Amino acid sequence: MKKRVFSGARPTARQHIGNLLGAIDSYVKLQKEYDCLYCIVDIHALTTLQDTSQIQNNIHELALDWLAAGLDPQKSIIFVQSHVPEVTELHTYLSMVTPLSWLLRVPTFKEKVKLHPDNVNYGLVGYPVLMTSDIVLYKAEVVPVGEDQLPHLELAREIARRFNTLFGEIFPEPKAKLTSFPLIPGLDGKNKMSKEIENSVIEIAATAEDTRTKIMSAVTDPARKYRKDPGHPEVCNIYTLHKYFSASQVADIGKQCYVAEIGCVDCKKLLAKNMNEALKSLRERRAELAAKPEYIKEVLADGADRARVIARETIKEVKQKMGLI
Numbered sequence: 667m668k669k670r671v672f673s674g675a676r677p678t679a680r681q682h683i684g685n686l687l688g689a690i691d692s693y694v695k696l697q698k699e700y701d702c703l704y705c706i707v708d709i710h711a712l713t714t715l716q717d718t719s720q721i722q723n724n725i726h727e728l729a730l731d732w733l734a735a736g737l738d739p740q741k742s743i744i745f746v747q748s749h750v751p752e753v754t755e756l757h758t759y760l761s762m763v764t765p766l767s768w769l770l771r772v773p774t775f776k777e778k779v780k781l782h783p784d785n786v787n788y789g790l791v792g793y794p795v796l797m798t799s800d801i802v803l804y805k806a807e808v809v810p811v812g813e814d815q816l817p818h819l820e821l822a823r824e825i826a827r828r829f830n831t832l833f834g835e836i837f838p839e840p841k842a843k844l845t846s847f848p849l850i851p852g853l854d855g856k857n858k859m860s861k862e863i864e865n866s867v868i869e870i871a872a873t874a875e876d877t878r879t880k881i882m883s884a885v886t887d888p889a890r891k892y893r894k895d896p897g898h899p900e901v902c903n904i905y906t907l908h909k910y911f912s913a914s915q916v917a918d919i920g921k922q923c924y925v926a927e928i929g930c931v932d933c934k935k936l937l938a939k940n941m942n943e944a945l946k947s948l949r950e951r952r953a954e955l956a957a958k959p960e961y962i963k964e965v966l967a968d969g970a971d972r973a974r975v976i977a978r979e980t981i982k983e984v985k986q987k988m989g990l991i
Contacts, residue, residue, distance in 0.1 A: 672806035674705035677724035681731035682867035684850035684859030692845045694736035702742040713789040734952035745969030752977035756799040798822040802837040810843045833987040851903035853884035878938040886930045897923035911940040
């Protein structure tokens, strides 16, 4: 019997290159050896998204990105978090056994507080409990994550362990499967690529010209002020992206950069060219899917139906163990 995988993404904007390299490519590969559930976590988005006017559009766009990249609704369950209401019920039960001190120590909570100081809500504090509910509701054993999500997953393991100890074994303790590109640098040259940081991302669905413009405006090696200055590719975000989109050329690019045989402008032009070529077929598939909005709705509705079959069974077990039925 195949092990079960769960992962999710917040519909706060369209997916970007960092999502593709850091997560989606892994999602596609995992379909071959696991039973996968991939969830658009719209409730999670509410922890930082105060303007929800675009959330339905974002859900649609995220689904397009996933399907265009190769997620197969015949192999995986693809659905929207809020369409399976059992997840919020389980969140309530798990919140009763999760010490507040566990939640306050999570590093990503402190980072979110800095990014959203005017909206530090209960949902933000309880984010890891809802994330745990997402995973254990489907008894997922494997969670593909980047390194920055490891503290959340370890907390999910602790919460599952605590529930099992108090009420009896139900939940497997989910294990991390680190993605091959766990941290993709943003175009600002300071942070990881994130839709929460302005001018940091290149969207998967961007046009070829938009992609080129974004790359040409990106920050590179801060120590290299002139064309004749030798570069330091190991600290350059553009060089990191070359490792993925220019794999056959990356060694030469690094050597040329070290001795100033290639300048940042030419390096960026080459990346833009290679990135656009690599994404061409994905973008063409996306355009074809975008012309079939009803199909996207059908995929998500079918995914929710299939997910609820699993979720209802788990909730029944949980309530029995807790003495609620």
